[in-house]
Amino acid sequence: MLTPVLASVLPLLLLCRISFCQYSSDQCSWKGSGLTHEGHTRDVEQVYLRCSQGSLEWLYPTGAVIVNLRPNTVSPAASRLSVCIKPSADSTGTNIYLDCNGKLRLLLHERDQAQGKVHCFSIQEGALFIEAVPHMDISRRITAFQYELVSNRLGDVHSLDAPCQPCSDAEILLAVCTSDFVARGSIQKVNQEEDHSSVTVLISRLYRQKTQVFVSGGVRVRSWTGLIKMPLQCGVKSGEGEFLLTGTVRFGEAWMGCAPRYKDFLRLYHEAQLHGTNPCHVDTD
Known part of the structure; x- marks a missing residue:
């Protein structure tokens, strides 16, 4: 059953889409305030973000915001992207839905945002519909999250469709070319956390890393250390031998x-x- 706010704003969605709506001045991030909607709690604002990563911050949320996350490219690969969002620890004041042609699916409830867990969905599933939750008090509330567009490329075991599925020979070779990090190393320790495993690795050769996720042991010590995360269901264990480690960097x-x-x-x-x-x-060599 739709909330009162959703029921009142849904008829406005089509109007907003075909009329002139406010664009974000920053193509990567958006910051707004519901105080500009004072007296107009049914306002729906359109936001267009066209970067591979960025953030959103909405103070005193009222009404709703539609966030269209689109890569700044027209290549066929763009349709195979996924969107991952990570709410901040103090995010509150809204429910977040996926809006696919006017059909809404709850993605993240207000009470769950403070957990800071990453939620991902296919970019083809639609835009984000962020609905303000009415409150009787006037305390300060902020909805805030980071987002990243990630590729569903072969070799990403942490994919949305098949986590932990073994890689084929072709996927391994492609992963070496396209992964955010590629390294030769061993597994030193595995910690089982609430919703994932943290794998401590010792790297003997670092071929590539997108960001500094592995730390050098120093000029005289040609090794690196770091943590790699995996879904719990993968059941990874520490052991002898070296591996070719590939993967993605998210947030x-x-x-x-x-x-x-x-x-x-x-x-x-x-x-x-x-x-x-x-x-x-x-x-x-």
């Missing part, structure tokens, strides 16, 4: 992708090299 945190044993990767890589089917070159 500054590394998530595991394809992670074959390094000796198996070498065999696979050299076989593909002989047949000329490697998608990119890796220095294995």
Whole structure:
């Protein structure tokens, strides 16, 4: 059943979409205040964000805001992107829905936002419809979150569709070329947390990292250490041997992708090299 606010603003959605609505002055982030809607609690504002990452901050939320997250590209790969949002620890004052052609699906309830958990959805599922929750008091409330557009590329074990599914040979080779980080290393320790596993790794060779998720041991020590997260259901364990570690970086945190044993990767890589089917070159010496 629709809330009173939703019932009153839904007829305005189509009008807002076909008329001139306010655009965000910043193509990556938006900051607004419901105080500008004083006396107009049924206002619906359109916001368009076209960056791969950014943030939203809405003070004293009233009415609703429709957030259209779109990459600044027209390539076919854009339709295969997912959107991940991470609410701040003090986010409150709204419910967040997915709006697909006027059909709303609850994504994040007001009471759940303070947990700060990451929620992801396909970019084709629609825009974000952020509805202010009426309160009797006038205390200060802020809805705030970060967002990132992430690729559903092959080799991302932490994908939305099939977490922990083993990678095929082709996916491993592609992951080496497209992952946010690629490293050779061993698993030192695994901590089981509430909703994921944190894997402590020791890196003997760092091929690439998008951001500084792995820390160097110093000039004289050619090694790096860091944490890589994995879904709990993957059941990762510490053990002997080296792995080729690949994956994505989301909100500054590394998530595991394809992670074959390094000796198996070498065999696979050299076989593909002989047949000329490697998608990119890796220095294995």
